[in-house]
Amino acid sequence: MIPAAAAVLAAIMSLPFLWQKPAEPYGGGTAEARFFDVGQGDAAMFIWDDGAILIDAGTNASQGDLVDYIDELGIDEIDCAVFTHPHEDHIGGADRVLENFEVDAVIMPDISADSITFSSMEECIDEEGCPVYEAEAGGVYKFGDVTMTVLSPAKEFGDANLDSAVVKIEYGEVSFLFMADCEREAELEALEAMGDDAFDCDVIKIGHHGSYTSTSDELLSAVTPEIAVISCGKKNEYGHPHRETLEKLDELDIEVYRTDENGTVVISTDGKTVWYSK
Numbered sequence: 001m002i003p004a005a006a007a008v009l010a011a012i013m014s015l016p017f018l019w020q021k022p023a024e025p026y027g028g029g030t031a032e033a034r035f036f037d038v039g040q041g042d043a044a045m046f047i048w049d050d051g052a053i054l055i056d057a058g059t060n061a062s063q064g065d066l067v068d069y070i071d072e073l074g075i076d077e078i079d080c081a082v083f084t085h086p087h088e089d090h091i092g093g094a095d096r097v098l099e100n101f102e103v104d105a106v107i108m109p110d111i112s113a114d115s116i117t118f119s120s121m122e123e124c125i126d127e128e129g130c131p132v133y134e135a136e137a138g139g140v141y142k143f144g145d146v147t148m149t150v151l152s153p154a155k156e157f158g159d160a161n162l163d164s165a166v167v168k169i170e171y172g173e174v175s176f177l178f179m180a181d182c183e184r185e186a187e188l189e190a191l192e193a194m195g196d197d198a199f200d201c202d203v204i205k206i207g208h209h210g211s212y213t214s215t216s217d218e219l220l221s222a223v224t225p226e227i228a229v230i231s232c233g234k235k236n237e238y239g240h241p242h243r244e245t246l247e248k249l250d251e252l253d254i255e256v257y258r259t260d261e262n263g264t265v266v267i268s269t270d271g272k273t274v275w276y277s278k
């Protein structure tokens with residue numbers, strides 16, 4: 001190889017490294033929603049200057065990674081952890097999060113699971129003396145500049161996915177909707193109870209890893225998002241996200257980012273607009 005070509009190649013190869021340097025926090029904005037790559041599970045965080053809200057804690061297998069991700073962000077204290085429902089792919093790392101960070105409050109629906117993962121989370125909540133609030137549609141929580149509203153469950157279904165806590169986070173003029181593993185039946189119930197306008201948002205974390213059983217047409221027409229994020233594992237056994245869901249998002253020209261393809265997804269905001277920054 002001639003020396004000049006080698007120099008050009010070296011410059012090109014070093015570009016990805018340069019791009020990864022976080023020159024500005026929040027991708028140049030003032031806050032961000034971060035959807036961690038936890039494989040076939042859910043774990044997201046909304047972060048702004050004064051605080052952080054965690055929505056789900058990934059799987060048992062990803063719990064070490066999740067603690068590292070949060071550590072790397074320099075976060076010691078979490079204002080609130082929403083554990084949307086007691087399935088392992090959402091609360092797998094809950095015990096480790098509670099042990100490693102100061103969690104000021106937990107919000108979760110009134111549904112339990114007969115599993116070691118669930119009892120381990122409950123033990124940690126007790127040990128840490130963490131207050132627990134029941135997730136019910138209509139619940140509003142204020143954290144300085146951030147307002148979080150619970151939009152579902154609007155009634156008790158007695159099914160973990162249907163009873164998922166759905167929350168909307170508002171920051172300035174923008175909002176982020178986290179659909180957990182909520183499915184069509186509960187979406188319709190919540191739309192009826194809360195009204196379509198309550199679901200209007202800029203960014204949606206698609207329900208149930210992109211399963212066709214979620215993201216009903218009724219929900220999408222109320223949400224009118226600009227950006228959709230799907231949290232799922234590479235080549236997962238459920239075939240998530242399903243083709244039906246991707247086609248609906250495509251027809252509506254919604255930008256889609258996926259943790260199986262993009263890794264951890266970061267959506268930044270300045271309180272007025274939203275953009276994909278990683």
Ligand SMILES: [Zn+2]
Pocket residue numbers: 041042087089090181208209
């Ligand atoms: Zn799930």
